Amino acid sequence: MSFNFLKNLFPAKTYLGVDVGTTSIKLVELKKSKGLPELLNYGFLESYGHLERLNNAIQTSTLKMLDNETAELLKILLKNSEVKSTDAVGSIPAFSAFITLLEMPMMSDQDTSKAMQFQAKQYIPLPISSVTIDWLKVGEGQDAAGNKTQQVLLVSIPNEQIEKYKNIFKMAGLNLVALEVEGLSSSRVLTQSNDKSILIIDIGSRSTAFSVAKNGLLKFSGQTDFAGGSLTQTLSAGLNIRIRRAEDLKKQRGLKGTGGEYELSTLMLPILDVIISEARRIKDNYEKGYRDKVESVILSGGGANLLGIAPYVQEQLGLPAQKANPFSQLIYSSKIEPLIGELGPEFSVAIGLGMKPFK
Numbered sequence: 001m002s003f004n005f006l007k008n009l010f011p012a013k014t015y016l017g018v019d020v021g022t023t024s025i026k027l028v029e030l031k032k033s034k035g036l037p038e039l040l041n042y043g044f045l046e047s048y049g050h051l052e053r054l055n056n057a058i059q060t061s062t063l064k065m066l067d068n069e070t071a072e073l074l075k076i077l078l079k080n081s082e083v084k085s086t087d088a089v090g091s092i093p094a095f096s097a098f099i100t101l102l103e104m105p106m107m108s109d110q111d112t113s114k115a116m117q118f119q120a121k122q123y124i125p126l127p128i129s130s131v132t133i134d135w136l137k138v139g140e141g142q143d144a145a146g147n148k149t150q151q152v153l154l155v156s157i158p159n160e161q162i163e164k165y166k167n168i169f170k171m172a173g174l175n176l177v178a179l180e181v182e183g184l185s186s187s188r189v190l191t192q193s194n195d196k197s198i199l200i201i202d203i204g205s206r207s208t209a210f211s212v213a214k215n216g217l218l219k220f221s222g223q224t225d226f227a228g229g230s231l232t233q234t235l236s237a238g239l240n241i242r243i244r245r246a247e248d249l250k251k252q253r254g255l256k257g258t259g260g261e262y263e264l265s266t267l268m269l270p271i272l273d274v275i276i277s278e279a280r281r282i283k284d285n286y287e288k289g290y291r292d293k294v295e296s297v298i299l300s301g302g303g304a305n306l307l308g309i310a311p312y313v314q315e316q317l318g319l320p321a322q323k324a325n326p327f328s329q330l331i332y333s334s335k336i337e338p339l340i341g342e343l344g345p346e347f348s349v350a351i352g353l354g355m356k357p358f359k
């Protein structure tokens, strides 16, 4: 469990959850209290140019330089949001991790740990020495013969990715106490009070992450490169307008345009349909593989703010669909009440990260 450093530390009372996305960094400062955690601060920094390059450059050698820039942005955000704590939990994007759910006989944690090292070789398309493996028991069941079984989530992250984030946080002056794949964080905050399986569709800028979860635990996941950025690009190309203008149009009108604006949804729906068919595939695979039904859908990430998306997804998937509201799991100032509708979906991962030490 070497990318979860929490266990060795004296638990602090406040933590930062820091979600470094493709086009933005989101940050929350949470305080442990008797009931729900309290939101002390939050901040958001959007930086299209830089962060777009950051992710496009993932495989290039200028990586280190971009990490410096990311750290600088994080510093600015920390300063502007006036947070006091320095202990932080950070996210690893879904596209950087390998996640597999395994059903295996019930055994001690020690034996499970050994079995996981062995199993990992089969499931990870990289040399085992170049990844860090973690596992998490997420359920119990019974096999056909009546023997007790356990469901174990196997998570592997390339060491290179872990080093990259450790480095960024260090340069920004933060003490990184844990790193977590974003699907685990959004599952924690969005499904912790629900024992029916939920499909979370996190539509970010560069990628869409899918997570099936219940009781706050991730069970099954997937990912596609069709996301908010693809919607903007299709508008820009189809209407022959600049990316920034397409981005504004998308945010203003969404799928709701009528008359002359009808064209907007005509352009965006094919992309959305690709995301939805991937969602359907993940739902079907989960249901078949794990004999459990997905009962509803939560739309998260900035893309969940696309006007009209929830009813469209609901109709296409035939499941109730709603926008994420991670703030419902926090105590927060009534001053921000008018903002949480929009902010909610964008902050799911950051809030889930910030809550990790309190769970």
Ligand SMILES: Nc1ncnc2c1ncn2[C@@H]1O[C@H](COP(=O)(O)OP(=O)(O)OP(=O)(O)O)[C@@H](O)[C@H]1O
Pocket (backbone or CB within 6 Å): 020, 021, 022, 023, 024, 025, 093, 203, 204, 205, 206, 207, 208, 227, 228, 229, 232, 247, 250, 251, 252, 254, 300, 301, 302, 303, 304, 305, 306, 307, 345, 346
């Ligand atoms: N009101 C809105 N309507 C439509 N799309 C929106 C709206 N607000 C934000 N978005 C889109 O959400 C996306 C950004 O979402 P988010 O902040 O979750 O991404 P990210 O975490 O930076 O990216 P990623 O998760 O892919 O790394 C952008 O594509 C943006 O255009």
Ligand SMILES: [Mg+2]
Pocket (backbone or CB within 6 Å): 021, 022, 204, 205, 301, 349
């Ligand atoms: Mg994101």
